[in-house]
Amino acid sequence: MRRNFLILLIGLIVLAPVPFLTDTYVLRLGTTALMYVSLSLAWNMIGGFAGYPSFGMAAFFGLGAYASGILQVNGFAGPVGWIGAGLVGLAFALALGAVVLRLRGHAFAIATLVVAEVLKEITNAWNSLTGGGMGLNMPYQKMDPIAGARIYFYAMLACATISLAATILVAGSKLGFALRTIKQNEDAASMVGVNTTTAKVIAFALSGALGALVGGVYTSWINFIEPADVYDPLFSIKPIVMVLLGGSGTVFGPVLGAAAFLLLDEIVWRNFLETHTGILGLVIVLLILFLPKGLGSLSWPRLLQRSAR
Amino acid sequence: MSAALLELDRVGRTFGGVRAVHDVSLKIQEGEIVGLIGPNGAGKTTLINAITGVPPPTSRRLRYRGTAIGHKKPNHIAALGLARTFQVVQPFPDMTVLENVMAGSLFAGGSASMADARDAAREQLEFTGLAPLADRPASKLTLANRKRLELAKSLAMRPKLLLLDEVNAGLNSAEVNQALELIGKIRARGITILIIEHLLKVVLTLCPRIVVLHHGELIADDAANDVVRDPKVIEAYLGSKFAERYGARHG
Ligand SMILES: Nc1ncnc2c1ncn2[C@@H]1O[C@H](COP(=O)(O)OP(=O)(O)OP(=O)(O)O)[C@@H](O)[C@H]1O
Ligand SMILES: [Mg+2]
Numbered sequence: 102m103r104r105n106f107l108i109l110l111i112g113l114i115v116l117a118p119v120p121f122l123t124d125t126y127v128l129r130l131g132t133t134a135l136m137y138v139s140l141s142l143a144w145n146m147i148g149g150f151a152g153y154p155s156f157g158m159a160a161f162f163g164l165g166a167y168a169s170g171i172l173q174v175n176g177f178a179g180p181v182g183w184i185g186a187g188l189v190g191l192a193f194a195l196a197l198g199a200v201v202l203r204l205r206g207h208a209f210a211i212a213t214l215v216v217a218e219v220l221k222e223i224t225n226a227w228n229s230l231t232g233g234g235m236g237l238n239m240p241y242q243k244m245d246p247i248a249g250a251r252i253y254f255y256a257m258l259a260c261a262t263i264s265l266a267a268t269i270l271v272a273g274s275k276l277g278f279a280l281r282t283i284k285q286n287e288d289a290a291s292m293v294g295v296n297t298t299t300a301k302v303i304a305f306a307l308s309g310a311l312g313a314l315v316g317g318v319y320t321s322w323i324n325f326i327e328p329a330d331v332y333d334p335l336f337s338i339k340p341i342v343m344v345l346l347g348g349s350g351t352v353f354g355p356v357l358g359a360a361a362f363l364l365l366d367e368i369v370w371r372n373f374l375e376t377h378t379g380i381l382g383l384v385i386v387l388l389i390l391f392l393p394k395g396l397g398s399l400s401w402p403r404l405l406q407r408s409a410r
Numbered sequence: 411m412s413a414a415l416l417e418l419d420r421v422g423r424t425f426g427g428v429r430a431v432h433d434v435s436l437k438i439q440e441g442e443i444v445g446l447i448g449p450n451g452a453g454k455t456t457l458i459n460a461i462t463g464v465p466p467p468t469s470r471r472l473r474y475r476g477t478a479i480g481h482k483k484p485n486h487i488a489a490l491g492l493a494r495t496f497q498v499v500q501p502f503p504d505m506t507v508l509e510n511v512m513a514g515s516l517f518a519g520g521s522a523s524m525a526d527a528r529d530a531a532r533e534q535l536e537f538t539g540l541a542p543l544a545d546r547p548a549s550k551l552t553l554a555n556r557k558r559l560e561l562a563k564s565l566a567m568r569p570k571l572l573l574l575d576e577v578n579a580g581l582n583s584a585e586v587n588q589a590l591e592l593i594g595k596i597r598a599r600g601i602t603i604l605i606i607e608h609l610l611k612v613v614l615t616l617c618p619r620i621v622v623l624h625h626g627e628l629i630a631d632d633a634a635n636d637v638v639r640d641p642k643v644i645e646a647y648l649g650s651k652f653a654e655r656y657g658a659r660h661g
Contacts, residue, residue, distance in 0.1 A: 212461030246472060273524075274524075275516060275524065278509075278512070278513070278515065278516060279522070281500050281502070281505065282505070282513050285502035285503060285504060285505060286500055286501070286502055286503075288464050288484075289462060289496070289499070289500040289501075289502065290486070290502075290513070291463075291484040291485050291487055292462060292484055292485075292494060292568060293488060293493075293511070293514045293517050293518055293563060293564075293567060294485050294489050294498075294514070294517035294519075295485055295517045296483075296485045296490035296517075297485065298483075319613075364534070
């Protein structure tokens with residue numbers, strides 16, 4: 102655990118000066134990357150550690166985005182909105198988890214998939230509070246573009262740091278151990294005394310709180326939110342692909358996977374995936390079939406040897 | 411007489427319309443070792459499942475040390491000191507042997523920390539002879555060792571009552587003898603045992619008292635020597651024709 106925190110610290114030291122060395126374009130990419138790192142770590146709590154295939158990240162992200170947005174429109178400062186978003190996400194995940202975590206496998210996946218759609222419809226309909234389909238504009242703040250870019254880079258860096266620190270703590274704790282036994286054999290876990298319900302609900306609540314926190318920061322960063330944007334199913338699917346790519350149920354796999362995915366997206370595919378969601382589905386299937394434990398599990402030295410020949 | 415360690419009062423379990431276990435009443439006293447036998451499909455595993463709560467019984471009058479446990483969740487039942495092994499072994503396949511056993515000591519064995527749990531688990535690995543395999547993934551073990559892992563895991567829970575489901579099935583005779591020795595050592599620790607066992611030789615060696623299930627019902631509960639002579643039991647095992655002939659010759 103100490104080693105993992107050391108790696109986190111080194112990462113922070115490396116990233117801290119970045120906003121003062123680059124332009125707004127690179128900062129925007131960096132902020133996006135940190136956002137997906139956070140979402141991947143959030144998904145890993147329930148999907149990776151406990152093995153419950155949640156498709157609900159968009160629900161938490163969107164809910165957090167709107168909680169933060171509504172607070173800010175009503176005069177609260179950004180950071181208040183972010184913390185509010187995290188708390189709303191936590192409460193919603195606790196309530197939702199107590200219900201849907203009774204389901205397993207496909208049934209659980211489908212139940213979580215529906216939640217974002219339902220929230221989107223509610224947001225659309227509840228005009229007086231959410232602005233409905235017209236979206237919600239954040240109060241105007243006069244700010245130098247580069248200063249704003251720097252602030253939101255650091256805000257997302259804070260989200261990623263909190264997510265990674267929570268992941269490190271969970272992985273090294275009794276809770277993390279309980280989640281691993283649940284992933285491997287839930288009935289056997291309960292027979293050795295694991296309170297499976299409590300462990301799963303806590304993991305789901307952490308996942309939801311982190312996802313909503315990230316959504317809350319997103320609102321301030323983008324300045325304008327609308328239901329179709331923040332409840333986009335891609336916010337559910339991309340973190341899953343990233344985690345599978347990097348190594349599910351590991352501490353740094355989600356970080357690695359998010360970075361690898363975005364690098365490919367930026368350099369090779371040029372946002373190809375945004376418009377061709379079908380390809381994304383194919384990538385998921387291929388990953389599960391051929392790389393079930395993620396990039397981190399590949400034997401890199403052997404691969405290099407082979408390609409050197 | 412003091413309360414029994416475990417008391418079943420007309421416990422049942424149905425699957426759809428099928429009564430896999432029906433109206434079973436049974437008391438086990440502290441310190442006993444009781445054999446549970448019966449033909450294939452008699453409901454023995456279902457009965458142990460009902461006691462430990464996965465899946466729970468359909469009629470739930472069970473008492474453990476006087477406390478009703480029929481409505482408790484499996485993890486609470488485990489924490490009270492009831493541990494079991496599975497006929498079809500249920501390891502955590504991708505975790506090491508040591509981690510598998512740690513799970514028992516961490517969640518039901520009263521270990522305060524991960525480090526404590528690890529120490530307690532090592533002790534059980536020594537006891538069961540699995541210590542050299544501590545760092546293997548559980549999925550890489552032979553059947554005999556997986557059965558032993560089941561034992562080590564349940565012992566790490568520091569049980570007062572141990573429910574053993576066919577710990578010897580599929581083992582060769584040398585392995586059976588090792589397992590018998592191990593069960594003897596567990597007995598010496600003062601742990602009460604209910605053991606399901608196909609090998610009559612094993613049951614007769616270990617258990618002064620035997621209960622017999624047939625079609626989900628308890629048809630005998632008596633001293634071992636009487637049970638094996640009971641015509642009802644012979645009939646259950648060998649069919650009625652044979653029992654008649656056997657009875658005519660010996661009766
Ligand atoms: N989950 C289930 N769903 C439906 N029927 C079941 C289930 N589990 C057990 N049964 C049925 O209940 C009856 C008792 O099965 P059980 O496994 O308890 O027998 P057993 O005495 O342990 O047999 P064996 O000696 O083969 O282990 C069988 O007829 C079986 O088919
Ligand atoms: Mg059985």
